[in-house]
Amino acid sequence: MPQGLELDNLISVIVPCRNERQHIDAFCNSALLQELPAGWRMEVLIADGDSDDGTREHLMQRCAADPRLVLVDNPGRIVSTGLNACIARARGGTIARMDVHSQFAPDYLAQCIEALERTSADNxxxxxxxxxxGPTGAAIAAAFQCRWVVGGARSRDVQYEGEVDTVYLGCWPRGVFDRFGLFDEALVRNQDDEHNLRMRLGGARIWQSSRIHSTYHPRNSLRHLFAQQRQYGYWRPFVMRKHGQPGSVRQLVPAAFVAAAVGAAAASPWSAWPLAALGIAYAGYLLAASVAAARSARNGGLLPRLPGTIAAFHVGYGLGTWRGLWDIARSRAPSSDFARITR
Known part of the structure; x- marks a missing residue:
């Protein structure tokens, strides 16, 4: 869109999706129920990445029934290309990202608008x-929410209000994308973290508001969780290569643990103590983190499932990080094995 044609009282919602037939109706209903401030309007741009499960055909029907919904083509099929395709079509002076696998409070967008005005933040x-x-999904959610598992990330703290290094989804004044550019289409994962890092390095402010409420539905099997975390870990070194630093130190901890485990195993023919010591230490950590996660979720029945769940988070991410570092060290292009969005 040519600069200056955006509408100040229009918020453009941008949503990437692919093969989401089971979830797209719930998302559309949640988005269309948004209660905007007086005088505001919205458009919801949904970038379909060549879905082949009926999502696209259903979206076409929903868009025909409500002009606020707009179908956008995303031939790149990944999140970053979908987000950029939506931004290119967006007419609003404010842009907010939503996710098909999340549910949103009716005042979600209104609180985003209020937070931008109140804080003058850039995101x-x-x-x-x-x-x-289900039981496994509940355990994954409990681990996901626990500070002991995610290294104290403020993004999981429902009470926190203030500046952060990254934020879930995001809402921006349109001019932010003119200043800092669009999402990096070379990244299948971590494109939001990279964009926030790029913004912070350029002097931008990112703000988390405890008044902005949504609920994310994570994977419901350990196999899918492991694949997701391995993919997230794989793309982290490519962000580091671009900027010469990670988004935060906690993102390197899983890789350090995997390296320590491999080193201890390699030394075991000469001494079993390093592997035994690491195993005992990590078992103690898993127990403590599992208790903390179960207590935070107020569900003691999750305790037997939590150690394996937490290990899937860490080992998957750590292995993925080392695979990404290996490909970079060999000057290889990103592996096609990690180029497809997993669910």
Missing amino acids: VGGPWVAQGT
């Missing part, structure tokens, strides 16, 4: 709150 969002389905 605002709410805490990242997970709610799983």
Whole structure:
């Protein structure tokens, strides 16, 4: 869109999706129920990445029934290309990201608008709150929410209000994308973290508001969780290569643990003590973190499932990080094995 044609009282919601037939109706309903401040309007741009499960055909029907919904083509099929395709079509002076696998409070967008006006920040969002389905999904959500598991990330703290290094989803004045550029289409994962890092390095402020409420539905199997975390870990070194630093030190901890485990195992023919000591220490950590996560979730029945769940988070991410570092060290292009969005 040519600069200057955006509408100040229009908020453009940008949403990437691919093969989301089971979830797209719930998302559209949640988005269309948003209660905007007086005088504000919205458009919801949904970038479909060549879905082949009926999502696209259903979206076409929903868009025909409500002009606030707009279908956008995303031939790149990944999140970053979908977000950029939506931004290119957006007409609003304010841009907010939503996710198909999240549910949003009716005042979600109104609180985003209020936070931008109140803080003059360059990006605002709410805490990242997970709610799983089934016993395994509930354990994944409990681990996801626990500070002991995620290294104290403020994004999981529902009470925190203030500046952060990254924020869930995001809401920006349109001019932010003119100043700092669009999302990096070379990244299949971590494109939001990279964009926030790029903004912070350029002097931008990112703000988390405890008044902005949404609920994220995570994976509901350990296999899918492991694949997701391995993919997140794989793309982290590519962000580090671009900027010469990680988004935060906690993102390197899983890789350090995997390296320590491999080193201790390699030394075991000469001495079993390093591997035994690491195993005992990590078992103690898993127990303590599992108790903390179960207590935070107020569900003691999750305790037997939590050690394996937490290990899947850490080992998957750590292995993925080392694979990404290996590909970079060999000057290889990113592996096609990690180029498809997993769910």
